[in-house]
Amino acid sequence: MAPDRNTIDAFVKLGKYLTDFCDKCYSNDPEVDQDLKEIIARAGHHNGWFTEDNILFSLQQWGDLLTEKNIKDWLDNYSFSHDGSSKTVGIVMAGNIPLVGFHDFISVLLSGNKVLAKLSSNDKVLLPYLSKYLMGQQPSLSDKIEFVDEKLENFDAVIATGSNNTSRYFEYYFGKKPNIIRKNRNSVAVLTGNESEEELKALGEDIFRYYGLGCRNVSKIYVPKGYEFDTLFNALFHYKDIIHQHKYANNYDYNKAVYLMSEFKILDNGFLILKEDEALTSPISALFYSYYDDESTLREKLQHMEEQIQCVVSIKESDINFGDTQKPSLSDYADGIDTMEFLLKL
Numbered sequence: 001m002a003p004d005r006n007t008i009d010a011f012v013k014l015g016k017y018l019t020d021f022c023d024k025c026y027s028n029d030p031e032v033d034q035d036l037k038e039i040i041a042r043a044g045h046h047n048g049w050f051t052e053d054n055i056l057f058s059l060q061q062w063g064d065l066l067t068e069k070n071i072k073d074w075l076d077n078y079s080f081s082h083d084g085s086s087k088t089v090g091i092v093m094a095g096n097i098p099l100v101g102f103h104d105f106i107s108v109l110l111s112g113n114k115v116l117a118k119l120s121s122n123d124k125v126l127l128p129y130l131s132k133y134l135m136g137q138q139p140s141l142s143d144k145i146e147f148v149d150e151k152l153e154n155f156d157a158v159i160a161t162g163s164n165n166t167s168r169y170f171e172y173y174f175g176k177k178p179n180i181i182r183k184n185r186n187s188v189a190v191l192t193g194n195e196s197e198e199e200l201k202a203l204g205e206d207i208f209r210y211y212g213l214g215c216r217n218v219s220k221i222y223v224p225k226g227y228e229f230d231t232l233f234n235a236l237f238h239y240k241d242i243i244h245q246h247k248y249a250n251n252y253d254y255n256k257a258v259y260l261m262s263e264f265k266i267l268d269n270g271f272l273i274l275k276e277d278e279a280l281t282s283p284i285s286a287l288f289y290s291y292y293d294d295e296s297t298l299r300e301k302l303q304h305m306e307e308q309i310q311c312v313v314s315i316k317e318s319d320i321n322f323g324d325t326q327k328p329s330l331s332d333y334a335d336g337i338d339t340m341e342f343l344l345k346l
Contacts, residue, residue: 187310
């Protein structure tokens with residue numbers, strides 16, 4: 001059984017709609033879709049971290065991904081050989097960045113299953129609007145998409161994304177059904193000191209996009225002994241205006257005060273705090289760093305920590321390029337778990 005052609009077509013149309021919308025927004029075209037503009041404004045009122053710039057960035061990425069070729073190349077990796085019976089898949093969505101659960105949503109529908117989605121209170125506006133657009137393109141999808149406010153019930157499998165704390169709750173409630181349960185992850189960058197200014201500037205995108213709230217954001221860097229931080233700070237100065245976002249600024253002021261009162265040694269450029277710390281998870285407005293002596297030893301250490309790491313960024317070809325952490329392809333799965341394969345085996 002092949003993926004449903006009508007569902008693919010609906011997503012391709014959605015991709016074009018998003019691309020056209022973003023192009024018109026960026027060029028201040030008066031013909032821009034005012035309904036989606038209003039939805040973006042509502043999402044921002046609902047969640048102060050969801051700025052227009054960040055929502056447009058997310059929509060642009062999805063517009064770029066949802067093309068006929070990209071979807072075909074992705075789905076060609078799978079055998080759609082199940083009997084065609086549709087399962088109901090519960091999706092518990094996180095709300096840390098705009099549309100963070102959209103890949104799960106797409107995967108469930110393109111696998112021929114039904115979505116039963118519980119939205120995060122932090123991101124309740126965007127996905128229902130895009131779902132409405134999809135159903136307008138393909139009315140049969142209205143029988144395959146349902147949103148619930150209360151707890152999930154009557155599902156055959158579940159995909160739940162949350163923190164290390166909520167994962168225990170998820171495992172208790174959902175453990176008896178087929179499941180994918182995601183916990184906290186962070187992304188790291190390995191610097192050698194040989195990076196160009198352009199590469200370090202691109203690293204700023206990995207650090208600051210979505211204010212560092214995503215699991216694909218770089219929250220920790222590893223640098224060689226004797227690393228010259230001025231080079232990094234100069235490259236990151238491009239992002240200085242982030243301090244004008246009041247929620248970010250409040251976090252910066254608070255964390256700086258805590259570190260100074262605790263007499264921690266920090267480096268500070270007026271909008272980002274660098275602190276030497278072994279932890280992977282740094283608070284908003286802070287970036288942790290650790291020194292390394294030998295890169296091969298560091299790589300072994302990162303291998304042992306792979307269940308805590310979403311992305312590794314560096315100049316090595318096998319890693320993610322600087323500036324690309326928030327541009328995953330359709331086959332880049334969270335936590336390295338193949339969601340589509342899981343869904344096709346239900």
